[in-house]
Amino acid sequence: MASETDIQVRVRYAECDPMNVAHHSAYPVWLEIARTELLRQGGVAYRSLEAAGVFFVVARLSISFQKPAYYDDVLRVHVRTTQVSRVKVEHAYEVWRGDQRIATAATTLGCVDRDGRVQPIPEGVVR
Amino acid sequence: MASETDIQVRVRYAECDPMNVAHHSAYPVWLEIARTELLRQGGVAYRSLEAAGVFFVVARLSISFQKPAYYDDVLRVHVRTTQVSRVKVEHAYEVWRGDQRIATAATTLGCVDRDGRVQPIPEGVVR
Amino acid sequence: MASETDIQVRVRYAECDPMNVAHHSAYPVWLEIARTELLRQGGVAYRSLEAAGVFFVVARLSISFQKPAYYDDVLRVHVRTTQVSRVKVEHAYEVWRGDQRIATAATTLGCVDRDGRVQPIPEGVVR
Amino acid sequence: MASETDIQVRVRYAECDPMNVAHHSAYPVWLEIARTELLRQGGVAYRSLEAAGVFFVVARLSISFQKPAYYDDVLRVHVRTTQVSRVKVEHAYEVWRGDQRIATAATTLGCVDRDGRVQPIPEGVVR
Numbered sequence: 213m214a215s216e217t218d219i220q221v222r223v224r225y226a227e228c229d230p231m232n233v234a235h236h237s238a239y240p241v242w243l244e245i246a247r248t249e250l251l252r253q254g255g256v257a258y259r260s261l262e263a264a265g266v267f268f269v270v271a272r273l274s275i276s277f278q279k280p281a282y283y284d285d286v287l288r289v290h291v292r293t294t295q296v297s298r299v300k301v302e303h304a305y306e307v308w309r310g311d312q313r314i315a316t317a318a319t320t321l322g323c324v325d326r327d328g329r330v331q332p333i334p335e336g337v338v339r
Numbered sequence: 340m341a342s343e344t345d346i347q348v349r350v351r352y353a354e355c356d357p358m359n360v361a362h363h364s365a366y367p368v369w370l371e372i373a374r375t376e377l378l379r380q381g382g383v384a385y386r387s388l389e390a391a392g393v394f395f396v397v398a399r400l401s402i403s404f405q406k407p408a409y410y411d412d413v414l415r416v417h418v419r420t421t422q423v424s425r426v427k428v429e430h431a432y433e434v435w436r437g438d439q440r441i442a443t444a445a446t447t448l449g450c451v452d453r454d455g456r457v458q459p460i461p462e463g464v465v466r
Numbered sequence: 467m468a469s470e471t472d473i474q475v476r477v478r479y480a481e482c483d484p485m486n487v488a489h490h491s492a493y494p495v496w497l498e499i500a501r502t503e504l505l506r507q508g509g510v511a512y513r514s515l516e517a518a519g520v521f522f523v524v525a526r527l528s529i530s531f532q533k534p535a536y537y538d539d540v541l542r543v544h545v546r547t548t549q550v551s552r553v554k555v556e557h558a559y560e561v562w563r564g565d566q567r568i569a570t571a572a573t574t575l576g577c578v579d580r581d582g583r584v585q586p587i588p589e590g591v592v593r
Numbered sequence: 594m595a596s597e598t599d600i601q602v603r604v605r606y607a608e609c610d611p612m613n614v615a616h617h618s619a620y621p622v623w624l625e626i627a628r629t630e631l632l633r634q635g636g637v638a639y640r641s642l643e644a645a646g647v648f649f650v651v652a653r654l655s656i657s658f659q660k661p662a663y664y665d666d667v668l669r670v671h672v673r674t675t676q677v678s679r680v681k682v683e684h685a686y687e688v689w690r691g692d693q694r695i696a697t698a699a700t701t702l703g704c705v706d707r708d709g710r711v712q713p714i715p716e717g718v719v720r
Binding site: 224225240257259282284 | 512
């Protein structure tokens with residue numbers, strides 16, 4: 213199963229703020245796209261997971277911003293699975309513009325059912 | 340039943356773009372807050388409507404932007420119900436900063452069930 | 467100069483709402499991406515326009531929503547320039563999922579300078 | 594100078610996702626509103642700071658999500674300044690719904706000029 217991948221994202225005008233850079237609240241959205249693609253490359257569409265009653269909720273998020281991202285920049289977001297337990301999965305991320313790393317991040321996701329109760333990650337989803 | 344009301348909204352930094360004004364995609368969000376409050380003043384929380392299987396979807400939206408809205412501006416959004424039919428409701432909006440009208444808008448909402456099928460608007464909801 | 471083009475956009479999880487569909491405030495953002503790409507295909511990056519003191523502001527926006535867009539849908543947004551005057555440009559849009567048209571839209575943009583004053587659209591930008 | 598404060602924020606429909614809860618990317622926006630109000634209570638409008646060439650950029654952000662926030666919830670965001678150095682300021686946050694704490698967070702902001710270069714925090718701004 214794929215344990216790392218890259219996505220490209222072009223910074224949207226609507227994501228930028230008066231400082232002329234991507235607002236920091238745009239980054240969690242890009243990270244989410246990256247880990248969703250990682251899942252997809254492992255053969256699982258998150259959409260079908262939810263349809264099957266398997267949800268992942270963000271339990272922890274941390275981001276370190278080193279350089280600004282500008283409007284229209286094409287960024288590369290690298291994601292890799294760093295740890296998997298029975299009910300949690302951790303990812304680490306790097307955001308790059310060309311050969312310049314502009315941010316690093318980490319998330320912890322918990323697996324829950326439709327009612328928000330913790331449940332084991334189904335076999336084959338992230339392992 | 341209340342057929343018009345006003346809300347106040349302060350322009351968020353994250354809603355502003357590199358032109359230093361509120362991005363136009365922020366306005367539909369403010370309009371939605373306004374018509375939700377109108378509903379609430381009529382005694383109905385949209386949250387409880389959804390719980391009861393009654394959903395309103397936006398079928399048409401139009402906005403005319405006359406003046407920019409700046410970061411930290413306190414705006415007043417006036418909403419009034421302009422037309423109600425068996426399955427649709429129309430609203431008209433004005434966005435004001437002080438005594439200056441900066442935008443006007445209109446929406447048409449359709450009433451649907453959990454599966455997106457058109458259904459009659461329940462008695463007492465917008466009439 | 468290119469007067470129409472298509473872009474693809476995948477519906478992001480963060481763009482979807484409790485009705486399990488893309489929130490209507492996401493559409494203006496997609497339309498903006500489409501007309502920016504149209505500009506780019508005509509040889510102009512909007513980023514460089516702004517650097518040169520040429521800004522386009524949305525004066526009018528209207529959207530008609532026919533079908534919902536679901537999370538993870540790959541949509542095609544078609545944009546074409548419908549009218550150009552000395553200081554304004556109008557675009558028409560269609561949003562498609564496969565062979566199903568899910569929305570139509572129109573915008574009017576005004577050309578302004580850094581201080582928001584109307585100015586003529588520079589030669590070669592949209593004509 | 595005020596070193597802690599509370600704001601109230603009502604969860605917007607557009608901030609909620611298909612899991613029927615506020616998307617995690619909404620939280621950084623609320624935190625920003627809270628620390629802006631803290632600044633205001635200290636007598637400083639961030640808007641006027643930017644006009645004077647003083648910008649604060651987020652260098653680090655971490656959030657721990659304990660409970661979901663639902664649509665229409667009225668949340669209380671508590672912010673306090675935890676550390677101030679010559680060019681950085683740190684804040685800690687708690688997000689509450691009634692007497693239930695649903696999230697904690699921390700940010701580090703750096704003070705920069707219009708061109709993104711680090712500059713000392715002006716006297717009287719956060720101290």
